[in-house]
Amino acid sequence: MSELRVEHWDDDRFMAAARAWDHPVPIEQAPAWDAFDQAVDGRSPWRRLAVLDGADAVVALIALSQFAGRGFTYLWAKHGPMWPARPDAAAEAAAREAVLAYVRWEAPEVVFVRMHAWHPAPGLCELLQTVTYDRTVVIDLTRSEDEILASFTKRGRYKTRRALKDADMTVTDESGMSAAQFAELYEIYRETAERDGFGIFPMSVYTTMIESLGEHARVFVARRHDTGPEGNLVPGRAVSWVVSLVHDGGGVDFYAGGNREARDTNAAIALKWHIFTTLKAEGVTRYDLMGVGSERVPQLAGVGEFKHQFGDDVEIDGAWDVPVKPMRYRSLVLALRAKRALRR
Structure with missing residues (x-):
């Protein structure tokens, strides 16, 4: 796959591209969800992104919300990325890496990105504190x-x-x-x-x-x-x-x-x-x-x-945690294990 780039798109452009694929847009990826993110403490809409190839064709679309944990920040793309059709493993990995590179540059405080994936791959971790489904x-x-x-x-x-x-x-x-x-x-x-x-x-x-x-x-x-x-x-x-x-x-x-x-x-x-x-x-x-x-x-x-x-x-594509800061993420995993052990 040719080198990919990521752009921040406004709501109208994002939704027009998503609806061109002729399947329902999950509400969590749509602007309608923003009101809920804005109303809950510790959460806020972040950005809607388009992943583009060298010919400016849209490869994937992803809307991310920002969550503030106890001393750390992460992004969650519920039911994203969205694709025109189910991607193969290579296409999915390439788009994911493009999004991670964008996040590292634009949001250096983020510890991990929670996003969905069809194919198991290195760097995908089971969710810290919630249950997904596939x-x-x-x-x-x-x-x-x-x-x-x-x-x-x-x-x-x-x-x-x-x-x-x-x-x-x-x-x-x-x-x-x-x-x-x-x-x-x-x-x-x-x-x-x-x-x-x-x-x-x-x-x-x-x-x-x-x-x-x-x-x-x-x-x-x-x-x-x-x-x-x-x-x-x-x-x-x-x-x-x-x-x-x-x-x-x-x-x-x-x-x-x-x-x-x-x-x-x-x-x-x-x-x-x-x-x-x-x-x-x-x-x-x-x-x-x-x-x-x-x-x-x-x-x-x-x-x-x-x-x-x-x-x-x-x-369907289940959710995974994708560390942006692997060492910091590892410390969160260990802290959560210790907390659960104390509860037991």
Whole structure:
């Protein structure tokens, strides 16, 4: 591959180039994400970059956010770089090195860059403090509803039909809810995290996302209803919910929670079907269920069992840490290991 160079592009030029590739632009790579970065302490949008070859053709595009850790700074390109088609290992490595060279010159304080890669390679390190995924389930929403349902597993079709017949459960779009309203959902998330053994952020992170991303952050809630004295349904209690991020014709499950009652009533199944059909009607063409287990991420096997009811695995490019300052990065790895050992 010819020598590559990196340029800082404005939002309009960047998005025009990305949309020319005819697949949805992930919201984290788009200007819409900037409002969320700006609203969270320790985070900010950094730059949108184009990687160009010697003929000025765009090889890859990447948007980076800046994160301030405890005494160190790093950049994160969530779901970037973006490519016109899946790159081979040599093209990917060349673009990555071009971006790293640019960062070394323009941001000498940065310790590492977190970015996605299709191909394992020297210099790619497992993430310090978060979980990535390299397999997911993607629902093609360009098909008819009957075709979508037929693509589910036999168990998935049975559970979907059964959940849709449950007269005591409704699923509604409650996007734009206030922080006070989200508190009910956050308590469900606490229960989900304790049951499944994962950590969650303070509630303000989720409410800030909903507020800052506006129309791109959709909140869908499954509620169980009791029957009133006159046979009418009494507005019910939330049992399961999903925050879906929607951008540029694509949607993704971003956060979700469900309590014990939800598990007993297939509320999450009803939720997914409502999301698929609602977003399909609005023109969304694909929906990503955001991660299933793989050899690299076996801890996602449990959620994968649920998501496989809706479709088969799709390979994607997982995230990696790429040290800019290898010695400093190594010290962070050792410090984190020591901290975890003390907790144990």
